[in-house]
Amino acid sequence: MHVAQLISDVLGRDVPVRVVAYDGSKAGPDSSEVALRVLTPRALARLVTAPGTLGLARAYVSGEIEVEGEVYELLHAMADLALHDLSRPERVRLARRLLPVWLRHRQPVPDLEYRPPGRLHSKSRDRKAISHHYDVSNRFYEWVLGPSMAYTCAVYPTATATLEEAQAAKHELVAQKLGLEPGMRLLDVGCGWGGMVMHAAAEHGVKALGVTLSRNQAEWAQAEIERRGLGDLAEVRHLDYRDAPESEFDAISSIGLTEHIGKNQLQNYFASLSERLRPGGRLLNHCITQPRTPGRRELDPFFARYVFPDGQLEPVGHLISVMNDSGFEIRHEENLREHYALTLAAWCANLEEHWTEAVAEVGVGRARVWRLYMAASRLGFDRDNIQLHQVLGVKVSDRGASGFPLRGWRG
Structure with a gap:
């Protein structure tokens, strides 16, 4: 042979x-x-x-x-x-x-392969799944993501824009779609390291609360909020979105969380967000999607066992239908697939630039997982095997008022 x-x-x-x-x-x-x-x-x-x-x-x-x-x-x-x-x-x-x-x-399965215990999408299992991926090392993520610490698709104003410029453009695009203005209250669910929270507070005078299941993220974000002097407006809590305050917010951003929710939980997820919005309040849902209705529901086994345990992707049409049935009028949708390919190319380059330090920080096996999964994800977006959609919805008033202008985002 x-x-x-x-x-x-x-x-x-x-x-x-x-x-x-x-x-x-x-x-x-x-x-x-x-x-x-x-x-x-x-x-x-x-x-x-x-x-x-x-x-x-x-x-x-x-x-x-x-x-x-x-x-x-x-x-x-x-x-x-x-x-x-x-x-x-x-x-x-x-x-x-x-x-x-x-x-x-024959060899045993590598130690880095992980399947969280417990009932699927229970709070305790979701916490373990999120911790597996995000509580790796804040320093490692600083090297990969760059100063923005934004672990979601950027929006490139030009093909030559830097990663930092593109991440700032993404946060501003979300702010514009949500119609953020001084004095508003924003809830950012699955807030990561707090990039959207801090942008809303610093650039729009919004009182912003972020929640994340990752303790590492919450600690890093809260420290950065204090370092930037934004403590009067911004806050990040280590909290499940299901336990977020139920008082009326003016806007909610969900950037990269829906992939972790699970198909059977989506109705409750969007309904819980609707309950937290005032009439006329807006939701911006930003997530990775299937390009079409899949023949099989399982995530690729490498991604499911090494990268995103319990992750699940749905076609955008299904997400829009569930949002609509949960009380949101859909006002806008766009596909940012090519932008995520560019984002991942930048993250891959950052990892290679800091390869020696990354290996010393998290071990060669985990560094190889990230190198492989980010390159494979970039290929997926390039080949239209996966997509990234932003869907904007509004909770209309009892009389159907949306607060939207005839064109654009702001009234």
């Missing part, structure tokens, strides 16, 4: 990737700028129990496979496998061929 040829067959015979294996075998075009190096038979054993992308991801995270060149370029070259994975018959054939290797070199 020539290992390189076997791996090349898994990737696809026409994939322009060099494969170099521990047995001295080679496959693929010598001219390719990216290469996959199979360092140990343990990498092949991974493919028996998880043929396709999950097995390859386990081998990469464990250091049993190495990539020469940019991971994004490798994934781009093998896009059909990365986005669609192997068919069931192909999986069975591969497992049979590699069974002797597995018997000699």
